[in-house]
Amino acid sequence: MYESPPHLGQDPAVPDCEQQPQFPAVPPRAHWRYKPRRAWWRSKAVRAGAVITLLALCALVILAIVRDETGTHGFLVGLGLAVLPVPLLTAAFRWLDRVEPGPWRNLIFAFAWGAFAAALVAIIANSFATRWIATATADPTSADTLGATVIAPVVEESAKAAAVLLIFLFRRRDFTGIVDGVVVAGFTATGFAFTENILYLGNAFGEDQVAGASGLASVTAATFFVRVVMSPFAHPLFTVCTGIGFGIAALAPPRWGRVRRVALPLLGLAFAMGVHALWNGSAAFGPYSFYAVYALFMVPAFALLTWLVVWTRQRELRTISAELPAYAAAGWLAATEPLALSSMRARSLARDAAGRTPGGRAAARAVAEYEAFATSLAFLRHRAHRGTVGPDFAAREQELLHHLWQRRDVARPALEYAARATGRVRVLPPWPPHPAPYRDYTAYNPYRQQ
Incomplete structure (x- = not known):
């Protein structure tokens, strides 16, 4: 009934549908998809527990650091303002993934990694690098500028790319193309921006408390406008470049060789670092350069990437129609x-x-x-x-x-x-059609262990 796996370029034969088809290769107690038996220490529960524990520890540490820098009131204000763009961004990336939605567990992991693990690595590494440069050059101002334009893009994009890499390696069946790379990278960057916004908005609120400023003239309002209103997509835009590199690598046929498949994600990561450095540099060298980069580069790049993802989604629908x-x-x-x-x-x-x-x-x-x-x-x-x-x-x-x-x-x-x-077939039959046998699928799972 079933033949061996097809080779490159070979049209895989489709088995005929019988009156009561048999599925001899399907394990009787398999879950969502076929998975071979593994050792207990590689079980899903053990690995999930280790990942949850790691992310929980990272969350406790990074939130404690942010609260220590902003104060309790600043932390609460920053948290309340930073959470506002999160539902919009996550909903947008989930919308892009509507054709073949990836599992929520992958997206939750990506968001948590960006918000806690990547943010923790970034705040520690950036602080250490900036202090080292300030000590070596005896010029704190230039150390801050160099840290923002050179160190921060490398550290932050590498930390965020780790989440994409982990899902690419350990959830390979869920990572099949460019859209998957964009969605995973977008969720990771959204989580990272969430924690970073808490820090920036909390510090801005602290400055306003000291200066007695309030309302639209406050530092908090200006920071909120720049980071949440004008550029909520900045971090996702950077990291999506890395996700596209991994997505192309996922589509690459075996004849491309390992070198090309490894080079593609690295090229995407390098491009993400470059765009991030350009963005940070524009903010460091004056307000006019910031607006120029925003208008001439960031907005067109965002529009181009949006078009690319939508076009890719339409291509996925054409794949369904063809296969x-x-x-x-x-x-x-x-x-x-x-x-x-x-x-x-x-x-x-x-x-x-x-x-x-x-x-x-x-x-x-x-x-x-x-x-x-x-x-x-x-x-x-x-x-x-x-x-x-x-x-x-x-x-x-x-x-x-x-x-x-x-x-x-x-x-x-x-x-x-x-x-x-929808007009894809001309004649419209009455609805509902003839009664079909109904089965309660609420608790139905043919591969659930009984």
Whole structure:
């Protein structure tokens, strides 16, 4: 029924859909995806516990340092103001990842790493380097300028890039392209900017308390305007360059060789450091240079990167449209399903339509899971065309097909309706369609340990 993994350039054969298909390569107690058995010390629980403990310790230390520098009142004011752009930035990056959303655990890790681990490394390394330069040159002013334009970009971008590297190495199946790199890097940088803003806004509030200033003329208001209103995307923009480098490396075929795949993330990191240094330098050499760099470089760069990510997302939808018809021809999908699954509007409409059936939220969740598994199946086949899949290709394909098979009775009518309602198929049938067998998917997981 299933063949060996395809080689580079070879079109992977799609197994025919039988009346009651068997999935012999799928472990009976596997979870979301197939994973081989591992030693206990490499288990998910042990590694998750170690990571959570490390990040918790970093959080305690960095927050204690920031509170010590800003004072308790400054810390609370800075915290309240710094949290304002976080929901907007995280929602924007999550929106970019709508086609094949990555697991929340990866994004939470990235945000926590940026906010706590990377910020702790940066504040310690930057302080040490600036003091060393001031001692060596006996010129504290030039030491601050040199630290901001040379030391800080290298230290901070390297610390943030560590989160992208860790997810790239240890969550490789969730890191498949440019969009994944941009989203992970964006969450990491958003977390870093959050902690940094607490420090800057808290110190500004302390200065206002000493000077007795308040209102729009205060240092706090000016700092808030520059860091939160004008440039909330500054740190994400820097680190996204690193994420793009890792994303291109994830797409690179084996023929590129290890040197190229290693050079791409390093090139992205170097570009991130350069852009960061340009931004810090503009702030250090006067207000006019700051506005010039902001208008002539930062805004166009932000627009260009936004266009690149949106274009990449559209290319992902075209990949779904190109790869899934092979499974429709083999009988796994209905003919209209690739049309619906390659449209974000149709996918949303299918979930809403399923939610209006007697199944309610459980049916809508089943359709959402069906869409996610079908998307993963399309990208898996696309990577097989590029020769970047591993030896467990058949097992992973079987598992995804098994998930689709379990949910098809609920998802298929909804997707067919959505394809017709959005004009991707001309004739619109009445809704709801003929009653389909309903199953409570709220607690359903075919791979959960019983």
